[in-house]
Amino acid sequence: MEHTNDKRRFTRHTHQQVAQTWSTEFGENVELAASVPPALSALGMGQVATYLEAHPEYLVTALKHSDWTIRAAAVRTEGKRGTSFEPLLNALHDENASVRAAAARALGIRAKDAPVEPLVEALQDREWRVRTAAVTALGRLKKRTPIEPLLPVLHDENASVRAAAVWALGTLGERAPMDSLVIALQDKAWAVREAAAMALHEQGERAPVGHLLAARWDEDSSVRDAVDNTLGQRFEEQEGMKILPSETGWLSLPWLRLALSVFSVYILIPLTSIITNNTYIGRFALISEVAATVVVCIAIALINILYQRKPDARLSPQKYASRKKGIPSWHSVVLAGISVFTLLQIATSLLQINFAYDPVMTTDVVHFILIGRLVALGLMAATVIVINMVFFTKR
Amino acid sequence: MDLDRQEYAYLTADQVDGYYEQLVAKYWQQLHSFIQRRTSNQQDAEDIVQEAFVHAYYALERYPLQQIRTLQARPWLYKITWNVYRNYMSRTKPPLALSLDDHDSDLLLELDDEYEERPDAIFERVERRRELESLVNELPEQYREVINLYYFDELSQQEIADLLNRPLGTIKTHVYRGLRMLRKALQMNEGRSIR
Numbered sequence: 001m002e003h004t005n006d007k008r009r010f011t012r013h014t015h016q017q018v019a020q021t022w023s024t025e026f027g028e029n030v031e032l033a034a035s036v037p038p039a040l041s042a043l044g045m046g047q048v049a050t051y052l053e054a055h056p057e058y059l060v061t062a063l064k065h066s067d068w069t070i071r072a073a074a075v076r077t078e079g080k081r082g083t084s085f086e087p088l089l090n091a092l093h094d095e096n097a098s099v100r101a102a103a104a105r106a107l108g109i110r111a112k113d114a115p116v117e118p119l120v121e122a123l124q125d126r127e128w129r130v131r132t133a134a135v136t137a138l139g140r141l142k143k144r145t146p147i148e149p150l151l152p153v154l155h156d157e158n159a160s161v162r163a164a165a166v167w168a169l170g171t172l173g174e175r176a177p178m179d180s181l182v183i184a185l186q187d188k189a190w191a192v193r194e195a196a197a198m199a200l201h202e203q204g205e206r207a208p209v210g211h212l213l214a215a216r217w218d219e220d221s222s223v224r225d226a227v228d229n230t231l232g233q234r235f236e237e238q239e240g241m242k243i244l245p246s247e248t249g250w251l252s253l254p255w256l257r258l259a260l261s262v263f264s265v266y267i268l269i270p271l272t273s274i275i276t277n278n279t280y281i282g283r284f285a286l287i288s289e290v291a292a293t294v295v296v297c298i299a300i301a302l303i304n305i306l307y308q309r310k311p312d313a314r315l316s317p318q319k320y321a322s323r324k325k326g327i328p329s330w331h332s333v334v335l336a337g338i339s340v341f342t343l344l345q346i347a348t349s350l351l352q353i354n355f356a357y358d359p360v361m362t363t364d365v366v367h368f369i370l371i372g373r374l375v376a377l378g379l380m381a382a383t384v385i386v387i388n389m390v391f392f393t394k395r
Numbered sequence: 396m397d398l399d400r401q402e403y404a405y406l407t408a409d410q411v412d413g414y415y416e417q418l419v420a421k422y423w424q425q426l427h428s429f430i431q432r433r434t435s436n437q438q439d440a441e442d443i444v445q446e447a448f449v450h451a452y453y454a455l456e457r458y459p460l461q462q463i464r465t466l467q468a469r470p471w472l473y474k475i476t477w478n479v480y481r482n483y484m485s486r487t488k489p490p491l492a493l494s495l496d497d498h499d500s501d502l503l504l505e506l507d508d509e510y511e512e513r514p515d516a517i518f519e520r521v522e523r524r525r526e527l528e529s530l531v532n533e534l535p536e537q538y539r540e541v542i543n544l545y546y547f548d549e550l551s552q553q554e555i556a557d558l559l560n561r562p563l564g565t566i567k568t569h570v571y572r573g574l575r576m577l578r579k580a581l582q583m584n585e586g587r588s589i590r
Binding site: 038039042109139160198201 | 403408409412415416419420423441444445448449450452453454456457458459461462471474475478556557560
């Protein structure tokens with residue numbers, strides 16, 4: 001039965017009572033606790049624990065003591081001594097949550113041969129402290145850690161329990177359920193998201209870079225730091241490697257990206273003919289043609305930026321990947337070659353002076369047409385440069 | 396063995412306990428005052444800080460060594476405590492404004508250190524602080540919290556930004572505007588008392 005102690009306030013008054021009881025029962029002048037903050041006694045720490053470590057002969061009595069702070073300290077000490085599992089397993093059913101949590105933690109300390117089943121049962125405890133301790137202890141079992149019971153814990157109502165579950169699953173290496181870790185990056189609690197970023201660090205190459213990069217924009221600074229640490233570590237350790245495109249990225253195949261870029265450059269040639277082939281019918285018409293060219297150029301540039309976008313586009317390549325400067329890939333060279341060729345073709349047709357439009361064409365009009373064409377040429381050149389930059393920097 | 400894995404090194408259980416004990420010794424009182432200023436109930440404050448510390452302990456257990464080495468304990472603990480406080484308040488009642496009465500013990504503690512100061516000067520300073528706190532309480536909520544954290548809890552602007560998950564620029568603006576409002580309110584108060 002859950003005792004009301006679970007909700008008891010851990011006041012200094014309680015500590016003084018403990019001190020009094022302790023002194024009376026053991027006849028020792030133990031200066032306990034008036035100055036020990038309750039945050040220590042709740043975890044079985046403080047002077048009671050120190051005393052028991054020095055006097056293990058009192059452990060058996062202390063494990064049965066009526067005061068839970070003494071029982072918690074005794075369980076903690078017993079766990080460290082590592083003599084028997086029995087007191088710890090009994091303590092897992094103690095009426096007080098702090099004692100049960102101390103028992104779960106003690107089993108985690110003795111992870112080598114600690115029994116799994118009682119810890120799995122403790123995952124159903126009503127107190128978050130006990131569930132967190134049980135999850136953490138299960139995570140310490142490493143090869144013996146059971147995955148199935150930990151998966152539902154990822155949806156626990158308490159953030160500490162969820163974070164501990166993410167950590168425990170993260171320690172499992174290849175057995176770790178990657179999808180669950182990635183989903184945890186979206187958890188509403190920063191502690192869980194931070195734990196997920198750290199857990200993905202332990203996955204090495206298996207961790208999806210794209211999701212980590214997206215998490216670099218997390219609203220919480222601790223999460224961002226953990227993600228940066230994971231990404232930084234990974235790419236520092238792989239000198240010379242560039243960031244791999246995410247499987248979910250747009251146009252992840254290089255040849256498909258090249259095809260889009262080449263098509264984008266080539267489509268500018270028919271666009272040129274709009275300006276060069278039409279008969280001059282007035283200034284407004286030419287201005288409209290140049291404006292249309294502006295719209296088409298922007299559209300082409302945007303299509304390239306958006307469709308060649310990958311999650312890794314947010315990562316500064318200089319920071320995380322060592323790039324071989326000056327040695328572009330053959331794809332980039334092909335695109336650059338095609339771009340130069342196309343631009344030359346466009347320039348030739350735009351700047352060719354064959355104005356046989358109208359016999360009454362004046363010098364002013366010719367100059368106006370030339371300026372319009374130069375503007376169009378500038379726009380197309382800028383578009384080609386953008387296409388090349390997008391292709392080069394986002395490879 | 397999985398060669399790609401980059402396993403973390405962790406603190407031993409004893410090391411976690413030792414580090415945790417240091418944190419409790421160093422920050423318990425600070426965090427207690429931090430929460431006590433926001434709640435009207437001494438017991439609530441104690442519960443909140445205790446729960447925050449237990450959360451911190453479990454986090455330390457799973458934090459890798461390198462994380463603990465670079466951990467800025469103070470803002471980290473404030474953040475955890477702040478989250479526990481907000482959860483606690485959302486479960487129980489709406490956040491309370493700065494409580495004046497519950498500070499008496501804090502103020503008296505401060506007085507202990509200043510026994511050489513003249514009593515009238517001390518009284519004036521305490522009165523001044525009370526007046527300031529009551530004016531801070533009248534600020535709009537977004538400025539009130541930031542001013543409280545900045546001046547009474549002595550957190551840096553960056554720490555406040557991290558705590559509240561707001562951009563640093565917003566915090567700077569709120570501190571600036573909050574101070575301007577406070578100054579105006581102080582001047583009006585002084586004007587009233589002179590009359």
